Amino acid sequence: MKVQRVRFEHFGGIIATEEPATLLWVDRDYLRTRGFDGGAVWEGPDPGCLSGPVEVEIAITTRCNLGCPCCYTSAGRGGRDVDLKEVERFLHAAARAGAFHVAFGGGEPLLHPDLLPMGRIARERGMLPSLTTNGRLVTPKWAKQAKRLFSRVNVSIDLPGGPRDPSMPLSESLDAVRTLVDAGITCGCNLILTEGIMPQLDRAFSEVSKAGADSMMILRAKPSGRGSDVHEKMRLSSETQAALIPRLLELAEKYSLPFHLDCAFAPLLMASSVPRARLEELGAYGCIAGDLLATVDPDGFVHPCSHLHFTVGRVEDLSSLWADRLAWGASRGRDSRLTGKCSGCGVRDLCRGGCAVVNAHYGLGLDQPDPELTCGLRVILD
Numbered sequence: 001m002k003v004q005r006v007r008f009e010h011f012g013g014i015i016a017t018e019e020p021a022t023l024l025w026v027d028r029d030y031l032r033t034r035g036f037d038g039g040a041v042w043e044g045p046d047p048g049c050l051s052g053p054v055e056v057e058i059a060i061t062t063r064c065n066l067g068c069p070c071c072y073t074s075a076g077r078g079g080r081d082v083d084l085k086e087v088e089r090f091l092h093a094a095a096r097a098g099a100f101h102v103a104f105g106g107g108e109p110l111l112h113p114d115l116l117p118m119g120r121i122a123r124e125r126g127m128l129p130s131l132t133t134n135g136r137l138v139t140p141k142w143a144k145q146a147k148r149l150f151s152r153v154n155v156s157i158d159l160p161g162g163p164r165d166p167s168m169p170l171s172e173s174l175d176a177v178r179t180l181v182d183a184g185i186t187c188g189c190n191l192i193l194t195e196g197i198m199p200q201l202d203r204a205f206s207e208v209s210k211a212g213a214d215s216m217m218i219l220r221a222k223p224s225g226r227g228s229d230v231h232e233k234m235r236l237s238s239e240t241q242a243a244l245i246p247r248l249l250e251l252a253e254k255y256s257l258p259f260h261l262d263c264a265f266a267p268l269l270m271a272s273s274v275p276r277a278r279l280e281e282l283g284a285y286g287c288i289a290g291d292l293l294a295t296v297d298p299d300g301f302v303h304p305c306s307h308l309h310f311t312v313g314r315v316e317d318l319s320s321l322w323a324d325r326l327a328w329g330a331s332r333g334r335d336s337r338l339t340g341k342c343s344g345c346g347v348r349d350l351c352r353g354g355c356a357v358v359n360a361h362y363g364l365g366l367d368q369p370d371p372e373l374t375c376g377l378r379v380i381l382d
Contacts, residue, residue, distance in 0.1 A: 005126060006031070007098055008038040010046045014054070016100045021128055021151045021186070023054065023100060049332065050292065052098025052322055057295040057306050058090050060118065061107035066134055070163040070192060070234065072224040072307050075107040082298045084114040088121055090296050090315050095125035097294075097318045101151075102127045105306065110137040119149035132156060132190060134168055135176025143183035153180050154188045154217060159204060161196035163221060163234055174211040181212035188215040188260075193244070194234045201251055209255040216257055218248065220264040223361035224307040231361065238374040245272045263287050264355035264370075270347045271375035279350055286352030290331035294318065304331040307357040330366035331356060337367040351375075 002019040012027040013036065028042060041051065062079030064071070082090075094102055102122045109115055109131045122129040128151040135155040146153065157173040158164035173189075180187040189208045191197065197204070208216055221227060221234035236244075245268055252259050261269055266286035270279065289304035294312070296302055302312040302321060312328055313321045321327050330337065335352045338345075342353050354370020362371055 004128075005100075006036060007051060007100070008036075008041040009051055010041060010044075013038060014100070016128075018128065018151075047323065049322070049325065052319070053094070053294040054099065054288075054292040055101040055103060055294075056090075056094040056097070056099045056318075057103045057105055057293065058087065058094070059105050059107065059296065059298050059306065060087055060109055060115070061112045062298055063111045064106060064108040064134075065111060065136055066108070066164070066168055068164040068226070069230050070221060070227040072222060072227050073107065074225040079107055080298070081112050081114075084117060086300065087114070087118050090300065091118070091121050091125055091127070093315045093318045094294075094296075095127060097322055099127055099294075102129050104129060104131040108134055108137070110142070116145055116149060119146070123149060130154070133176070135173045136168060138176040138179050140179055140183065143179050143185060146180075147183050147185050150185065152186045152188065154190050155180070155213075156190045156192075157204070157208070158191070159197055159200045163192050163194055163230065170207060174207055177208070177211040177213050187213050188217055189213045190217045190219055192219045192221055192234075193236065194221060195237060195240060198236075198240050198243075198247075201247060202254075205251040205255045205257055209257040214258070216259045217262065218259055218265065219262045220355065222264065222307050222355065222357045224309075224357055228361065235372055241268055241374050244268060263352075264358070265373075266351045267354050267370060267373040267375040270345075270351040276347055276350070279347065285350055286354065287331075287334065287356055289356060290328040291333070294322070304328055305357065308360065334366055338369070339367050340369050342369045 001017050004016040004018045007014045013031050015024040015026060028038060061081045062075050063081060064075035067076060104118060110133050119129045130150055130152040132154045155173055155177050157170055159170055177187055191204055221231060223231035248259050263286050269284055289308055293305060294302055295306040296315045300315045302315055302318055303310060310329060325332050335349045338348050338353045342348050354373050356366050358370055358372055359366055359368060364371060
């Protein structure tokens, strides 16, 4: 295990490793046995938040070579790229705030002519860069260059009748996956789940597994950007919600392909029969906006989430903003303020009430339960 760095927290600290690329959350005793001393961080009062974000997402372009109806940023061919010097400034601010990971997004990040230099700068600042792409611009030459820079590349896929641009067929997306895997890049696939996709999940797992991806990320459709206009058509029925977790577990075992659930699906996972201890072991966690995650838009404004357009401040102030609980509004520490059926739930600290973006879409406060997801209520802790 190659340790990249350690960031002290009031509870102990977070160890970042690169081989394998992971984050280990450990207590003070563990760190002391390995010769670390948290000093003032351990001696001072509990700040009620981490010392900095775990990940910062940076939108480097508003351009895209597709026109997906569900695009959360309303990206298109007429957008613009963020200048490399500006992105470098964003990256320096993220590093000063203590971020471990930086995720490049857009738009389509491969359209940006300076994407590779951005990955290099992120690494020089001690952060592991990753990105999500539609795959259309992935070539063997690009993949060979990216191998030295990006810790992970995820490719967005779709199936017939799905919510994305139909001009990007599954076969073309999987070609990109194979190219990335052949170059030695850790690669996964992102799939937005809709009613039309649910019957095709077996095919999705089969094809993604054969292409060599290491995992499948199941995403929930969110009412943001152009996605707001089509959201009512993409939301899941209560029957599909009830069937989802068992179906995913079945397919993951059948194809030996691990899956990850978008944090917006947390209520469904929490309502399953999985014991609390196992949920904690798996790192199952709901909305992390403002608690572990910060995002930066092309104009340098900071938001809790790339889908949530509440503005916290400017990126150059990210370090001081992070320590200011009030700046993050209701997104920070959301679980402690949940009302309604969530208030008596035994896993609300893990679930965190569902998706804040969905609540905002329906004009609900972030202290209220997600109105779209049907979940059972755990009154007694496991």
